[in-house]
Amino acid sequence: MAAAAPGGSAAGLFPLLLLLPLLPGRSAALPGMPGMLFPRDTPTRERKELGGLWSFRADLSPGRNAGFAQRWYQQPLRQTGPVIDMPVPASFNDMTQDPSLENYIGWVWYEKEVLLPARWLQDPPHTRVVLRFGSAHYYAVVWVNGEQVVEHEGGHLPFEADISNVIRGSPGTLCRITVALNNTLTPHTLPPGSIQYMTDKTRYPKNYFVQNTRFDFFNYAGIHRPVVLYTTPSVYIDDITVTTTSSEHVALVQYKVSVVGSSAYSLSLSLRDQEGKVVATGDGPQGELKVLNPNLWWPYLMHENPGYLYSLEVKMQAQVAWASLEDVYTLPVGIRTVHVTSTQFLINGRPFYFHGVNKHEDADIRGKGLDWALIMKDFNLLRWLGANSFRTSHYPYAEEIMDLCDAYGIVVIDESPGVGIKLPESLGNDSLSHHMVVMQELIRRDKNRPSVVMWSVANEPASELPPADFYFRKVISYTKALDPSRPVTFVTEANYALDRGAPYVDVICVNSYFSWYHDPGHLEVIPLQLTAQFENWYKTYQKPIIQSEYGADSVPGLHSDPPLMFSEEYQKAMLKEYHAVFDKKRKEYVIGELIWNFADFMTNQGTTRVLGNKKGIFTRQRQPKAAAFVLRERYWKIANESSCLPPVKTSHSFCLK
Numbered sequence: 001m002a003a004a005a006p007g008g009s010a011a012g013l014f015p016l017l018l019l020l021p022l023l024p025g026r027s028a029a030l031p032g033m034p035g036m037l038f039p040r041d042t043p044t045r046e047r048k049e050l051g052g053l054w055s056f057r058a059d060l061s062p063g064r065n066a067g068f069a070q071r072w073y074q075q076p077l078r079q080t081g082p083v084i085d086m087p088v089p090a091s092f093n094d095m096t097q098d099p100s101l102e103n104y105i106g107w108v109w110y111e112k113e114v115l116l117p118a119r120w121l122q123d124p125p126h127t128r129v130v131l132r133f134g135s136a137h138y139y140a141v142v143w144v145n146g147e148q149v150v151e152h153e154g155g156h157l158p159f160e161a162d163i164s165n166v167i168r169g170s171p172g173t174l175c176r177i178t179v180a181l182n183n184t185l186t187p188h189t190l191p192p193g194s195i196q197y198m199t200d201k202t203r204y205p206k207n208y209f210v211q212n213t214r215f216d217f218f219n220y221a222g223i224h225r226p227v228v229l230y231t232t233p234s235v236y237i238d239d240i241t242v243t244t245t246s247s248e249h250v251a252l253v254q255y256k257v258s259v260v261g262s263s264a265y266s267l268s269l270s271l272r273d274q275e276g277k278v279v280a281t282g283d284g285p286q287g288e289l290k291v292l293n294p295n296l297w298w299p300y301l302m303h304e305n306p307g308y309l310y311s312l313e314v315k316m317q318a319q320v321a322w323a324s325l326e327d328v329y330t331l332p333v334g335i336r337t338v339h340v341t342s343t344q345f346l347i348n349g350r351p352f353y354f355h356g357v358n359k360h361e362d363a364d365i366r367g368k369g370l371d372w373a374l375i376m377k378d379f380n381l382l383r384w385l386g387a388n389s390f391r392t393s394h395y396p397y398a399e400e401i402m403d404l405c406d407a408y409g410i411v412v413i414d415e416s417p418g419v420g421i422k423l424p425e426s427l428g429n430d431s432l433s434h435h436m437v438v439m440q441e442l443i444r445r446d447k448n449r450p451s452v453v454m455w456s457v458a459n460e461p462a463s464e465l466p467p468a469d470f471y472f473r474k475v476i477s478y479t480k481a482l483d484p485s486r487p488v489t490f491v492t493e494a495n496y497a498l499d500r501g502a503p504y505v506d507v508i509c510v511n512s513y514f515s516w517y518h519d520p521g522h523l524e525v526i527p528l529q530l531t532a533q534f535e536n537w538y539k540t541y542q543k544p545i546i547q548s549e550y551g552a553d554s555v556p557g558l559h560s561d562p563p564l565m566f567s568e569e570y571q572k573a574m575l576k577e578y579h580a581v582f583d584k585k586r587k588e589y590v591i592g593e594l595i596w597n598f599a600d601f602m603t604n605q606g607t608t609r610v611l612g613n614k615k616g617i618f619t620r621q622r623q624p625k626a627a628a629f630v631l632r633e634r635y636w637k638i639a640n641e642s643s644c645l646p647p648v649k650t651s652h653s654f655c656l657k
């Protein structure tokens with residue numbers, strides 16, 4: 001236990017003992033952020049996956065600063081002390097039998113030695129080599145061959161560094177990548193947290209401290225998503241932004257392309273359908289492609305061919321002193337529109353009802369590390385359930401997951417890591433400016449995704465506190481300015497009459513746990529309390545409402561009739577009480593219901609958590625509890641009622657795309 005904190009810049013001094021309030025390198029420079037296109041193999045680009053075993057060491061020195069003091073990044077990590085093997089991507093916490101690693105706070109060090117293809121180093125043609133992390137939690141400093149190449153704050157979004165000059169300046173083709181990673185949270189990080197020192201010497205050992213958080217999931221840390229090296233030519237397509245509109249027989253795909261490395265280039269674009277036929281072409285950095293009789297992107301269960309994606313191939317040609325260069329990037333594009341009225345959420349002009357789930361990136365052993373088998377199982381379960389949507393509670397999910405939402409037609413409310421914002425000090429300017437950077441990074445990453453229909457800037461902040469007014473006005477208007485094409489919300493648990501952020505959202509997203517945290521055991525209060533909740537919010541704001549969380553813990557295999565709390569029967573009964581009210585109000589202005597939670601997940605230890613939160617309708621190992629069958633029957637029924645398709649069978653859902 002005990003830790004060190006990020007403080008001072010990586011090249012500078014680190015405090016011997018813990019936290020400085022501010023993290024290093026926090027950038028307020030928003031406009032002009034470079035692009036963050038997902039690295040893909042194209043005729044002009046190559047990628048090399050760096051997943052597998054990395055060398056690892058937790059800095060156990062009293063101040064957690066030995067790694068910086070002794071410059072562990074200047075030589076192979078094994079030469080400065082013992083190392084263990086650590087898988088990437090994965091959280092490090094559950095990987096060993098050592099409880100001090102499970103609860104470790106402070107700097108950990110990762111290292112990977114990679115042999116580069118010799119052709120990447122040839123000069124000319126000047127291949128640009130980029131090192132990219134899908135995410136690393138929470139604060140990362142990265143060196144290549146001992147030279148610092150990037151720092152990044154925030155655990156759920158990608159960051160990268162052009163390392164061409166560093167590797168060309170180093171002898172040979174060996175490239176040593178060193179990462180220092182710190183999971184310390186402060187009142188101004190997203191999510192916020194704080195270190196509490198226990199100074200009563202009669203009760204705690206010397207220098208004892210704990211990290212407090214106000215969110216309900218385990219603060220897993222590590223390199224959570226894939227690390228890749230990829231190449232581009234030295235003049236390259238840096239970013240592409242696409243928005244779409246459509247009328248009955250014509251769609252317009254508006255595009256903007258930015259190129260870096262030269263101002264003398266030409267661009268040509270072609271949009272292909274799924275048969276490979278070119279349906280529209282364009283040129284130049286900005287323009288509009290006209291698609292006749294478009295195949296629209298439809299949500300799962302709303303169309304027999306959901307998730308239709310075109311491919312936008314962008315080709316850049318540039319003339320440089322020694323050669324002509326070409327870069328090609330292909331972006332999946334879905335054509336769809338989103339509109340919000342005072343009572344409805346419209347996708348392609350048709351009312352959309354969110355019948356879905358809230359999830360977590362969470363599993364045994366790997367924690368929050370990306371795992372293809374788990375991802376596939378989850379999408380198969382979602383489709384088995386008849387779920388058409390989820391919220392990325394409570395942070396952005398992996399790009400690999402988002403790709404599948406686009407391809408399968410699963411609609412996403414894309415949430416920032418703004419969870420646990422409970423103290424006034426987390427609603428000040430430091431937090432706000434970081435929150436804006438995070439929104440920009442999130443939108444930069446996900447702006448082209450048809451599955452993303454709404455941004456959520458936060459979950460259950462203290463939105464009744466006075467500073468919440470300014471804070472949410474700013475962060476929401478900033479988000480809308482970055483992306484005028486999507487509605488914006490945050491998820492509230494505040495009283496409708498006291499909430500200071502709700503005036504700024506497009507859709508009211510409200511969480512409630514009647515008969516669980518309030519009036520525990522009293523299922524009979526649900527109809528009255530839930531009806532009042534909806535009516536009060538609607539009367540106050542005349543905006544459509546999503547029940548963004550509701551649920552009850554159940555310990556799988558625990559039975560009780562009449563239903564008692566924590567039994568599978570109670571979880572089922574509670575769902576049914578909620579559903580009866582949803583069914584009345586969805587005829588009016590309730591536009592969705594998202595169960596809390598898709599699966600059981602790990603939390604901090606506490607007297608209300610039994611090896612984690614048990615509100616899953618699936619266990620952590622993805623086996624259904626009784627509640628899953630209740631929800632499955634309901635979701636398929638709603639889908640069949642609202643679809644213009646012939647009724648879909650609830651069995652063999654894997655046959656559906």
Ligand code: GCB
Nearest residue numbers: 216459460511549596613615
């Ligand atoms: C909530 C939170 C969620 C928790 C859930 C619970 O309101 O948004 O993060 O896990 O309640 O189970 O307490």
